[in-house]
Amino acid sequence: MTDRVRTVLSGLDGIRSEIEDLYKDLHRHPELGLREHRTAKKASQALQACGYEVTEGIGGTGVIAVLAYGDGDGDGQTVMARADMxxxxxxxxxxxxxxxxxxxTSPDGNEQPVMHACGHDVHVACLIGCARLMxxxxxxWRGTFVALFQPSEENGDGADAMIDDGLTxxxxxxxxxxxQHVLPYPAGYVGTRSGPFLSAADNLRITVHGRGGHGSMPQAAVDPxxxxxxxxxxxxxxVSRELAATTPAVVTVSSIHSGSGANVIPDSAVIQLNVRTYDGATRNQVLQAIERIVKAECDASRSPKAPEIERTASFPPTVNDEAPTRRVAEAFAAHFGDDAHTIDLQTASEDMSAIPGAFGAPFTYWGIGGIDPDLYAQAAKNGTIAKDLPVNHSPTFAPVIQPTLDTGVRAMTVAALAWLGK
Structure with missing residues (x-):
């Protein structure tokens, strides 16, 4: 550990309890995408109080906080650290x-529960902790540190909303x-990966058309x-027959809706599915295969109308730049020792890469663990990790507070200081 890192992290003991309380507060008060008004205000107030220049309301609820320090006015390099809310x-x-x-209340008027089931409350708390230490x-240190709090990552439109609102x-x-992102690895773990890390994602809604009729007379209908x-x-x-076994991809059908009665053949059916790929060629191949299969099955079934295939959401792949990833990996190895790892490919997806893309800047994105280390070790011993441990988006997913928060604060701080020299 360098003297610079040791000096900055020496303040962690003094703010740890406040960061833990902040995390609990954020977890207790979750907000859906583009409605993160309370969360954004918490971040804004916390960083204004320690000297940051804060701009609120970017892309609706996005926040940036800027702190410059050096011999001149922020001379040196500029590091942007991002958390989703x-x-x-x-x-x-x-x-x-x-x-x-x-x-x-959801758009259709129904009651909708809300939960921080993906760990974004961890991300916000850790970035605020890092920003306070800086x-x-x-x-x-010397340079400029920018803390960015992004809305609506889950919908895939938050990064673009900030960019469209003049972020650059x-x-x-x-x-x-x-x-960084908290993942179902043991708390205390940090993992970096150069190149492809998170998959691209495409959500599709497919509507196929039949001809309705009586359930007792299927010969007079076309059954969707x-x-x-x-x-x-x-x-x-x-995936099993058109892609090589060494090419990772996922095609998941998550929803089928059709009909309303047991004795009525409906006019249409709606299929929703999710596609995960890691490179442009595979992405195009899978999407083209879906279109080919859907059209062919509709033709084979004598569908009276062509199917409708809509892409309802898309996430780009997260492909870490080699040079910054190597620098962060080296900094993590020096600071975390045996807890620093090379992480596997992840099938989750993110829109974060749009932000460095808009600036023309390199980026690196890593994972931290959030599972109780003893529980993880026992599940690993039993070979039941997938069965016994909750994953992101599960209603039972809740990272252990420590050492998860300490690890997240330290990881972001150590990574930032790899650029912000003295």
């Missing part, structure tokens, strides 16, 4: 004393952009339920 429409089942009981020890004119251009069923089965062959 939004929660998910999930009913919490963790049983924690600070569990969310929040509900909101402010407490300004004399130990409102924040200094970074020399590097940093981000059977059509949809055949499509679902055939889609499973894309």
């Amino acid at each position: 939004d929660a998910l429409p999930v009913r919490e089942q963790t049983g924690l004393p600070y569990a969310s009981t929040v509900t909101v 402010a407490l020890a300004k004399g130990a 004119a409102k924040a200094p251009r970074p020399d590097v952009v940093l981000a 339920v059977v059509m949809a069923a055949m499509i679902v089965v055939r889609l499973q062959t894309i």
